[in-house]
Amino acid sequence: MLYIFLLALLFLSISSLSHGSVQDFCVADYTAPVGPAGYSCKKPAGVTVDxxxxxxxxxxxxxxxxxxxxxxxxxxxxxxxxxxxxxxxxxxxxxxxxxxxxxxxxxxxxxxxxxxxxxxxxxxxxxxxxxxxxxxxxxxxxxxxxxxxxxxxxxxxxxxxxxxxxxxxxxxLQIVDFALFANDFPSELVEKTTFLDDAQVKKLKGVLGGTG
Amino acid sequence: MLYIFLLALLFLSISSLSHGSVQDFCVADYTAPVGPAGYSCKKPAGVTVDxxxxxxxxxxxxxxxxxxxxxxxxxxxxxxxxxxxxxxxxxxxxxxxxxxxxxxxxxxxxxxxxxxxxxxxxxxxxxxxxxxxxxxxxxxxxxxxxxxxxxxxxxxxxxxxxxxxxxxxxxxLQIVDFALFANDFPSELVEKTTFLDDAQVKKLKGVLGGTG
Amino acid sequence: MLYIFLLALLFLSISSLSHGSVQDFCVADYTAPVGPAGYSCKKPAGVTVDxxxxxxxxxxxxxxxxxxxxxxxxxxxxxxxxxxxxxxxxxxxxxxxxxxxxxxxxxxxxxxxxxxxxxxxxxxxxxxxxxxxxxxxxxxxxxxxxxxxxxxxxxxxxxxxxxxxxxxxxxxLQIVDFALFANDFPSELVEKTTFLDDAQVKKLKGVLGGTG
Amino acid sequence: MLYIFLLALLFLSISSLSHGSVQDFCVADYTAPVGPAGYSCKKPAGVTVDxxxxxxxxxxxxxxxxxxxxxxxxxxxxxxxxxxxxxxxxxxxxxxxxxxxxxxxxxxxxxxxxxxxxxxxxxxxxxxxxxxxxxxxxxxxxxxxxxxxxxxxxxxxxxxxxxxxxxxxxxxLQIVDFALFANDFPSELVEKTTFLDDAQVKKLKGVLGGTG
Amino acid sequence: MLYIFLLALLFLSISSLSHGSVQDFCVADYTAPVGPAGYSCKKPAGVTVDxxxxxxxxxxxxxxxxxxxxxxxxxxxxxxxxxxxxxxxxxxxxxxxxxxxxxxxxxxxxxxxxxxxxxxxxxxxxxxxxxxxxxxxxxxxxxxxxxxxxxxxxxxxxxxxxxxxxxxxxxxLQIVDFALFANDFPSELVEKTTFLDDAQVKKLKGVLGGTG
Amino acid sequence: MLYIFLLALLFLSISSLSHGSVQDFCVADYTAPVGPAGYSCKKPAGVTVDxxxxxxxxxxxxxxxxxxxxxxxxxxxxxxxxxxxxxxxxxxxxxxxxxxxxxxxxxxxxxxxxxxxxxxxxxxxxxxxxxxxxxxxxxxxxxxxxxxxxxxxxxxxxxxxxxxxxxxxxxxLQIVDFALFANDFPSELVEKTTFLDDAQVKKLKGVLGGTG
Missing domain, CATH: 2.60.120.10 (Jelly Rolls)
Structure with missing residues (x-):
């Protein structure tokens, strides 16, 4: 049993001082700030297989x-x-x-x-x-x-x-039709930047709920 | 002038063994293979300010x-x-x-x-x-x-x-209209994946030179 | 039809000068050099959907x-x-x-x-x-x-x-058993670095074809 | 109008469960923590074109x-x-x-x-x-x-x-003169690591407000 | 001394508006959230050479x-x-x-x-x-x-x-022996995924404190 | 010995089709093109521990x-x-x-x-x-x-x-003194962009072999 004790020393010397280290993974904590690289990491103690x-x-x-x-x-x-x-x-x-x-x-x-x-x-x-x-x-x-x-x-x-x-x-995920016809993108600008006809634009806006 | 000689030693010990090193930049050599990170690098000796x-x-x-x-x-x-x-x-x-x-x-x-x-x-x-x-x-x-x-x-x-x-x-650079109407993208598929009318698709294919 | 001609001018001004550009993808050319970022890219003209x-x-x-x-x-x-x-x-x-x-x-x-x-x-x-x-x-x-x-x-x-x-x-892909028992990793070193018994190492080397 | 309802279902199934997702951009929130990849992201609802x-x-x-x-x-x-x-x-x-x-x-x-x-x-x-x-x-x-x-x-x-x-x-942005002469970099060390004369160093420190 | 004032203007115009900018480094603040790219950054004013x-x-x-x-x-x-x-x-x-x-x-x-x-x-x-x-x-x-x-x-x-x-x-740092024998990895699964004998697994679990 | 044969099948199915795969490392081949990500990779067969x-x-x-x-x-x-x-x-x-x-x-x-x-x-x-x-x-x-x-x-x-x-x-590696005084950087420009005195620049050019 001395072995366990002694090896534990090695293990501790490696991992004990960690300030909430996340070196293996970074499970999203949806309650903390988000940054360009993703969500903040959940504290390791709270991570489960799920x-x-x-x-x-x-x-x-x-x-x-x-x-x-x-x-x-x-x-x-x-x-x-x-x-x-x-x-x-x-x-x-x-x-x-x-x-x-x-x-x-x-x-x-x-x-x-x-x-x-x-x-x-x-x-x-x-x-x-x-x-x-x-x-x-x-x-x-x-x-x-x-x-x-x-x-x-x-x-x-x-x-x-x-x-x-x-x-x-x-x-x-950006669906072209949603980007063009399902928001308030002004029809005049849609037409100007896509060459689509006014009737076509208005028809699809009708279907997809767009305004403008 | 001894100084020059001595300092040169330092400089040489740093840079002399380079096998065509490109550590500062990698000017494109359009005649060599291209990879996922870009063109191959021109040999440094051939690089000019231009x-x-x-x-x-x-x-x-x-x-x-x-x-x-x-x-x-x-x-x-x-x-x-x-x-x-x-x-x-x-x-x-x-x-x-x-x-x-x-x-x-x-x-x-x-x-x-x-x-x-x-x-x-x-x-x-x-x-x-x-x-x-x-x-x-x-x-x-x-x-x-x-x-x-x-x-x-x-x-x-x-x-x-x-x-x-x-x-x-x-x-x-991918222009939506060119992707849809200026190649051989089959009209039926264009219509199916964009909800555009057949007449609209064919009209713009006419303008932009598309076929299919 | 003037339209086609005129628009084509825009399109050409964008894409014509390319020296085998690979800006969209880089299909592997298995016959050219490999680098840290992957295989060299096939010339675009030779790329097919397959x-x-x-x-x-x-x-x-x-x-x-x-x-x-x-x-x-x-x-x-x-x-x-x-x-x-x-x-x-x-x-x-x-x-x-x-x-x-x-x-x-x-x-x-x-x-x-x-x-x-x-x-x-x-x-x-x-x-x-x-x-x-x-x-x-x-x-x-x-x-x-x-x-x-x-x-x-x-x-x-x-x-x-x-x-x-x-x-x-x-x-x-590195399978632990293959790394330990399916090559010429000296048994003495395997044992020293894994604490496995000599008999265990030799048995698995027998199964997996390892030597040493 | 059934169309709108039905399509909305698709759209919702894609985007509804987001916990403040920032998949498109990450506008800096100067009041939240900063990390190696940049500032935290503003909540999407607060983002404007400005x-x-x-x-x-x-x-x-x-x-x-x-x-x-x-x-x-x-x-x-x-x-x-x-x-x-x-x-x-x-x-x-x-x-x-x-x-x-x-x-x-x-x-x-x-x-x-x-x-x-x-x-x-x-x-x-x-x-x-x-x-x-x-x-x-x-x-x-x-x-x-x-x-x-x-x-x-x-x-x-x-x-x-x-x-x-x-x-x-x-x-x-690191301007060499500011790094050398506009802070408290000890003159002795500036001289030792740049070979500049003491008088030169002190003169430029005078101009740029350096001390030491 | 006008020089100092004038140059300072340049310097200020470059750096003054910073909202706690960390452009040079990001010293870990162990009390703030951690993200995929690492720890949050300490505020620059609190950073020391140590x-x-x-x-x-x-x-x-x-x-x-x-x-x-x-x-x-x-x-x-x-x-x-x-x-x-x-x-x-x-x-x-x-x-x-x-x-x-x-x-x-x-x-x-x-x-x-x-x-x-x-x-x-x-x-x-x-x-x-x-x-x-x-x-x-x-x-x-x-x-x-x-x-x-x-x-x-x-x-x-x-x-x-x-x-x-x-x-x-x-x-x-993942030590193979610790991963296999120093936690509650079920022996049956260890054996099944490594081909090690039950006796070997149990022996090393004894040494390293593993259970299961 | 059947085991060896059967396991070998698994191993082969994983690694056999490789076209000079370099998935583990990319030892520099100094005779092949260099790219932005580094040197081309030596063929695996030629790689040794050295x-x-x-x-x-x-x-x-x-x-x-x-x-x-x-x-x-x-x-x-x-x-x-x-x-x-x-x-x-x-x-x-x-x-x-x-x-x-x-x-x-x-x-x-x-x-x-x-x-x-x-x-x-x-x-x-x-x-x-x-x-x-x-x-x-x-x-x-x-x-x-x-x-x-x-x-x-x-x-x-x-x-x-x-x-x-x-x-x-x-x-x-860019040593400031070498960049300023050990090449043909025109003295007038060195002085203009560093505020160093002409005498200082010429003195160090003398020591380091610079011209211009």
Missing amino acids: DFVYTGLGVPGDTSNLIKAAVTPAFDTQFPGVNGLGISIARLDLAVDGVIPLHIHPGASEVLVVVEGTICAGFISAAANVVYLKTLNKGDVMVFPQGLLHFQVNGGESTSIAFVSFSSANPG | DFVYTGLGVPGDTSNLIKAAVTPAFDTQFPGVNGLGISIARLDLAVDGVIPLHIHPGASEVLVVVEGTICAGFISAAANVVYLKTLNKGDVMVFPQGLLHFQVNGGESTSIAFVSFSSANPG | DFVYTGLGVPGDTSNLIKAAVTPAFDTQFPGVNGLGISIARLDLAVDGVIPLHIHPGASEVLVVVEGTICAGFISAAANVVYLKTLNKGDVMVFPQGLLHFQVNGGESTSIAFVSFSSANPG | DFVYTGLGVPGDTSNLIKAAVTPAFDTQFPGVNGLGISIARLDLAVDGVIPLHIHPGASEVLVVVEGTICAGFISAAANVVYLKTLNKGDVMVFPQGLLHFQVNGGESTSIAFVSFSSANPG | DFVYTGLGVPGDTSNLIKAAVTPAFDTQFPGVNGLGISIARLDLAVDGVIPLHIHPGASEVLVVVEGTICAGFISAAANVVYLKTLNKGDVMVFPQGLLHFQVNGGESTSIAFVSFSSANPG | DFVYTGLGVPGDTSNLIKAAVTPAFDTQFPGVNGLGISIARLDLAVDGVIPLHIHPGASEVLVVVEGTICAGFISAAANVVYLKTLNKGDVMVFPQGLLHFQVNGGESTSIAFVSFSSANPG
């Missing part, structure tokens, strides 16, 4: 909406264990004819893996303005480079499910 | 086009000295009624400073879908966070000029 | 081995499209009683999502030496912070499948 | 001083919107014979663009100890790699103005 | 323990001045027959320099599973790449001392 | 020069194993009255540990222009934040030795 586990992706998202699709995120905002670790995940559910509209993630690249059904996915490159399109089957993987416009569409006759991972705990 | 100077922004861009505007970049592709340094710059020229259409930079935040005229600029946030709009006068600065949709419009009665700097030597 | 799609995870890994498990990676070494993007993915197959032995990824955090069966997973923190254990069901997600020892075990009566994503295109 | 706009660079700096020059910064300390975004900007005013003395930015590379007059600028490389000098005219751009000694001098017969951008929201 | 100096490595660690060795860290947890700077240091003391057991640093690469005695050190690569072993004498340096298993053993007849530096202010 | 060991710091630097001091670096240029790992080391030798003149490392923070003698060290902060000075004894550690002017002076009656580690494999 901070590292997220069970919200086990149930299908609700696809009874216009786009017949749902995005269920497990970003740092929902999943405290990924805070500061440069990774996160989300679940996509696409009913038949479902679509995740054209969008970007301002802060991350994305890897998608199909776990059910068939998905037609694509992105557009910026430098050469090339459209990269592919129909993906179960088990297929596609990568969408950071910040580029992309989309996913159910390409088959049955529900599709995919998991999408991101190179950030906080990838962000 | 690699660090770019004179292409001294002349107005040609605004005799549909958008009455021009973007003249000094990114690592044009300006070898910024390679690997995490910064670059471009010039915006906007004739009266000129517009830089809605676009994103996938890899950088942007700071704009107006040096002539008046510019109305804006961006849309992703998390809260808020439109941030401002009319900027000479000397005013605006920041556009990385990866978010934004635009610039000449807000006055005369030509406007601005310089825009980026937090990357290679920020990229 | 560089961004990986189909190797659609088939089960072969679990007819000692550990009744398989890891099938889609890292930058196999999947050129993720090169430089800070993300990658792999598939885990665990037959009944299958186990992914204790291991670390030196260069990435990991997010695991169960897509079939039940997995008992765990990791050990460094600062406080706490074991975080959880039994995960279909759809559950767990995060393993970078560089920490962790493992996955089939916790049920049927085959389990999971996808694991990494915050690096090249996370690495 | 956080992203800085108007302080529209007026000339006061050049009625010894160096006949002024540096007016828009760093994260003055301009909350750039916090965490890896970019910032400043304005240089140089009256005739004005000079920005030899200095370094410890945390950023710099890109300078001349908007009025003529500026003679230079930097010294570390590895090869080469002086890179250039006379820059209106519209010319020069890059100064991170951490290297550099300077700007009015090279003409009239006032010069430039904007300088940085690859950090907080580049820092 | 925050940048650590005297705890001047005395030998206590090697009167089982492993006849000691690790004395100067990480951000002990040494506030390194917070956020991406570097830290520790002292190794190895009595005759002393050993730093097989371990990893999850967050950093390490450089070791021997300052007294002889040390036999090694690490195991992940990709190729190669053991790199070397006997190091006074003044010799060895680098251990991030996240890989490694160890140090006194290779001589007298006490050895080394300093080890890390590419992080918070490298972490 | 790439990770540097023996050049075991011998004292030659201090028979003007400054009675020597800096012996083990940066990526000399020590291929640290390439891309964000760390490096150097040895300082200071004879009695020896001095490492005022200098900066453009790309790294530094940690110094005294292993023999006494060293008086200091740095000057940029934001507040404060001089931080300390006399360090054997075993004492001091950190110098990135990019700030600093120096080391032998503070005792006997030779001093220190090891300095850096948060970069390629920290760079």
Whole structure:
């Protein structure tokens, strides 16, 4: 038993003086300040395994909406264990004819893996303005480079499910249609900066609740 | 003169063994392989001050086009000295009624400073879908966070000029209209992922040269 | 049609001068030099959508081995499209009683999502030496912070499948048993640095093919 | 109008659970703790467009001083919107014979663009100890790699103005003369570590207010 | 003396508006929140030179323990001045027959320099599973790449001392034996994920104080 | 022996397809292109333990020069194993009255540990222009934040030795005196940008071999 005592000495000399050290991880403390690198860290004593586990992706998202699709995120905002670790995940559910509209993630690249059904996915490159399109089957993987416009569409006759991972705990999500037609972006400016017709802009604002 | 000799010894002991060291900068060598961090570095012996100077922004861009505007970049592709340094710059020229259409930079935040005229600029946030709009006068600065949709419009009665700097030597530029209407993105998919009408899509493809 | 011509001028002024720009992505060119940030980039003209799609995870890994498990990676070494993007993915197959032995990824955090069966997973923190254990069901997600020892075990009566994503295109994989017993690490040093008994070391070297 | 309701569901499923998410930007909250990555973020509800706009660079700096020059910064300390975004900007005013003395930015590379007059600028490389000098005219751009000694001098017969951008929201600024002669750096140590004569050191301490 | 006044104007225009700017360093404030990038910064007015100096490595660690060795860290947890700077240091003391057991640093690469005695050190690569072993004498340096298993053993007849530096202010330290045998990691799972025999596991748990 | 075969299958499925993967380290290949992130990587098959060991710091630097001091670096240029790992080391030798003149490392923070003698060290902060000075004894550690002017002076009656580690494999070294007086920096510009007298500049140019 002397051994235990003596080894403990080594261990203590290494870890004892820590002022709330968080060297292994930084579980989000949603009650403390947020900074450019993420949420503040929960004190280690309060961390449990459930901070590292997220069970919200086990149930299908609700696809009874216009786009017949749902995005269920497990970003740092929902999943405290990924805070500061440069990774996160989300679940996509696409009913038949479902679509995740054209969008970007301002802060991350994305890897998608199909776990059910068939998905037609694509992105557009910026430098050469090339459209990269592919129909993906179960088990297929596609990568969408950071910040580029992309989309996913159910390409088959049955529900599709995919998991999408991101190179950030906080990838962000900007859907082009929401940015243009679901807020108070003045129609005149929308039209001027997109060349869309006034009627088109007003129609989609009507659908998406935009004003201005 | 002994001093020179002796000090030279110190200096040599520090720098002599270098195998083409590039510790200060990495001027782009456009003939060598490119990697995720940028272009390969020119051998130091071939570097001159002109690699660090770019004179292409001294002349107005040609605004005799549909958008009455021009973007003249000094990114690592044009300006070898910024390679690997995490910064670059471009010039915006906007004739009266000129517009830089809605676009994103996938890899950088942007700071704009107006040096002539008046510019109305804006961006849309992703998390809260808020439109941030401002009319900027000479000397005013605006920041556009990385990866978010934004635009610039000449807000006055005369030509406007601005310089825009980026937090990357290679920020990229993706104009929404070009991504949708100036390539072979199938119209059916454009419509499905943007909710735009078929007539609108085809009209803009006509203007911008898109097919499919 | 004048429009096309005029707009094309804008577009050209932006993208024409590029010396093989890779601003959107950097698909791995396996024939060119590798650097600390990853593989060199394929020339854009040679890039196709298949560089961004990986189909190797659609088939089960072969679990007819000692550990009744398989890891099938889609890292930058196999999947050129993720090169430089800070993300990658792999598939885990665990037959009944299958186990992914204790291991670390030196260069990435990991997010695991169960897509079939039940997995008992765990990791050990460094600062406080706490074991975080959880039994995960279909759809559950767990995060393993970078560089920490962790493992996955089939916790049920049927085959389990999971996808694991990494915050690096090249996370690495170091299985403790392989590092100790499947190479020429001298037994005397293994014993001295792990406190394992000589008989134990030699037995496992026998199983795993180690020498010394 | 059902559409609005249904789409709103998607939008809510994406953004509703956020605990004050700041995924798009992190406007500085000067009343909260600061960390290595920058200031804490203002709560999104309190952010306005004015956080992203800085108007302080529209007026000339006061050049009625010894160096006949002024540096007016828009760093994260003055301009909350750039916090965490890896970019910032400043304005240089140089009256005739004005000079920005030899200095370094410890945390950023710099890109300078001349908007009025003529500026003679230079930097010294570390590895090869080469002086890179250039006379820059209106519209010319020069890059100064991170951490290297550099300077700007009015090279003409009239006032010069430039904007300088940085690859950090907080580049820092260390003017060699201020570091040596404008604080309590003991003269003996200044002389020992720079080889400057005692008389020279004391003279400049007199000018710049140094003691010791 | 007008000079002082005038120059002071320049200096003030640069630094006066700072809201507690920390542009040069971020000395740890152990009483404020911690984030993914490290501790919050002490207010500059409270910083003294002693925050940048650590005297705890001047005395030998206590090697009167089982492993006849000691690790004395100067990480951000002990040494506030390194917070956020991406570097830290520790002292190794190895009595005759002393050993730093097989371990990893999850967050950093390490450089070791021997300052007294002889040390036999090694690490195991992940990709190729190669053991790199070397006997190091006074003044010799060895680098251990991030996240890989490694160890140090006194290779001589007298006490050895080394300093080890890390590419992080918070490298972490995970000793394999402690992770397996000095906590409540269930023996059944230890055995299943390491192939070690039950007797071996229980023996080492006895020595190191593990339960389960 | 079946075990070996079966386990080998797992191992192969993980590592076999590698196209010269470098996931663990990137030993510098001095014959291949260099990029912003460092040297290209040697092919793994050619890597030996000696790439990770540097023996050049075991011998004292030659201090028979003007400054009675020597800096012996083990940066990526000399020590291929640290390439891309964000760390490096150097040895300082200071004879009695020896001095490492005022200098900066453009790309790294530094940690110094005294292993023999006494060293008086200091740095000057940029934001507040404060001089931080300390006399360090054997075993004492001091950190110098990135990019700030600093120096080391032998503070005792006997030779001093220190090891300095850096948060970069390629920290760079710019000695103020060399930058000003040991190249062709025109004296007129030196004087204009430093306020030094012409006689002082010419005197030091004479000592250090500068022209212009």
